[in-house]
Amino acid sequence: MTATGTGVYFDGQTSLRQDVHVALGADLAIRGTDGRRIADWPFADLREVPGVPGQLRLTCEGSAPLARLDLRDPALAEHIRAWSPNLNTAHVAEASVQRRVVLWSLAAVVSAALFGVYGVPALADQIAPLLPWSVDQRMGAAVDRQIRYVLPIGGDRFECGDRPEEKPGRAALDALAKRLSDAAGLPIPIRIVAVDSDIPNALALPGSPVYLFNGLIQAAQSPDEVAGVLAHEIGHVAHRDGSRRTLQAGGTSFLFGFVLGDFAGGTVAIFIARTLSEASYSRAVESAADAYAVALMRKIGGDPKALGGFLARLDAEEDDKGSPLDYLASHPATAERKRAIDVAVGDAGDASSTMMDEASFRALKSICGGSRP
Ligand SMILES: [Zn+2]
Known part of the structure; x- marks a missing residue:
């Protein structure tokens, strides 16, 4: 089964906010509105950034530390929560911040x-x-x-x-x-x-x-x-x-x-x-x-x-x-x-x-x- 939806992606390098398509398959696939590949995030590596009301904000262990994806669709967020075993474990960004x-x-x-x-x-x-x-x-x-x-x-x-x-x-x-x-x-x-x-x-x-x-x-x-x-x-x-x-x-x-x-x-x-x-x-x-x-x-x-x-x-x-x-x-x-x-x-x-x-x-x-x- 594949669930799809839309989100907003920040690459962590620039302040640019990109509207993206999101598809849940083997990985969480993030694509530009023109279909361009932006990122594929494995579900096991997804981490939730807490404290963003009304939306699911995700980062991905192993990708650019400040890259994040905001999702407002509750149904899509529900799927991702169900499929991502490590969503709420302390994410690598924090660990790397501590190292820093x-x-x-x-x-x-x-x-x-x-x-x-x-x-x-x-x-x-x-x-x-x-x-x-x-x-x-x-x-x-x-x-x-x-x-x-x-x-x-x-x-x-x-x-x-x-x-x-x-x-x-x-x-x-x-x-x-x-x-x-x-x-x-x-x-x-x-x-x-x-x-x-x-x-x-x-x-x-x-x-x-x-x-x-x-x-x-x-x-x-x-x-x-x-x-x-x-x-x-x-x-x-x-x-x-x-x-x-x-x-x-x-x-x-x-x-x-x-x-x-x-x-x-x-x-x-x-x-x-x-x-x-x-x-x-x-x-x-x-x-x-x-x-x-x-x-x-x-x-x-x-x-x-x-x-x-x-x-x-x-x-x-x-x-x-x-x-x-x-x-x-x-x-x-x-x-x-x-x-x-x-x-x-x-x-x-x-x-x-x-x-x-x-x-x-x-x-x-x-x-x-x-x-x-
Ligand atoms: Zn001044």
Whole structure:
């Protein structure tokens, strides 16, 4: 007997979600919608990833550790449960994560011993600016993959902008990103990811992507406020702040991983992702990114004061909520920053907005399907 159905497959390497056909025969056969072979997973090797309500999430021992298959069809899930003897035994991904923890811990101890004399932060400060930009990009890509894997914060998806009704919003964001990126003139392209989350936050990974959370898009009252936040985050990329932070967090064990070619090593990247997202940069680092934002906004003819105004308004609105993940929690001393921005801008500020037209801004606002009450 062969049961068939559909599912969603993630290859564990990219964030791409693929709609697939699933057929239960000798193995669990995963095929693309065009019939292309994607994988054949033996039933004995299937493991269930627990805690995904309303669906069966599978991994397969011996295949790519982060590859997974989501199935929503209860009948199909029932068949698979019946046919897979080891579905709920601890799966290899966990075992390999544990192995990695041990390995990385050893590496961390060694590196701490080696560099304890110099101090890792100081070392990271010296190393980060010397690294080729391709290293920033690889760090960012690795952390990006891990964050998407561990934080499916928007329910089904992490990034928005790819549904047909969201395309105009994506186009508006891309146009703004290109303008900022061109003006910044960095040796690497800046990629912006619209994150499907109501948390008002933004975050720059090493070498980009810059995460722009929907909560922040919804809170913005003008395109210049969005542009100001992005300009600030691009400042972090330009100053290699995320890379420095990543090096500090992972110490030289991260470099070990780089040398050993295990750059996407799960544990370390997860650890660093957490460190980055909870990072509170020093005031000096934040001020430098603010100054960068002011200069960049001037360069593209935007309102350089918008960022400071936006920060102050968020601060006032968020005062009593105070989520540890919100933008201001990771960006301290708002009033002081607004003053510094205003001083830097001087009287020459208040450019009228030319960032995007009304229609584009409305489209941007609905990039994640609009605001949710
Ligand atoms: Zn910042």
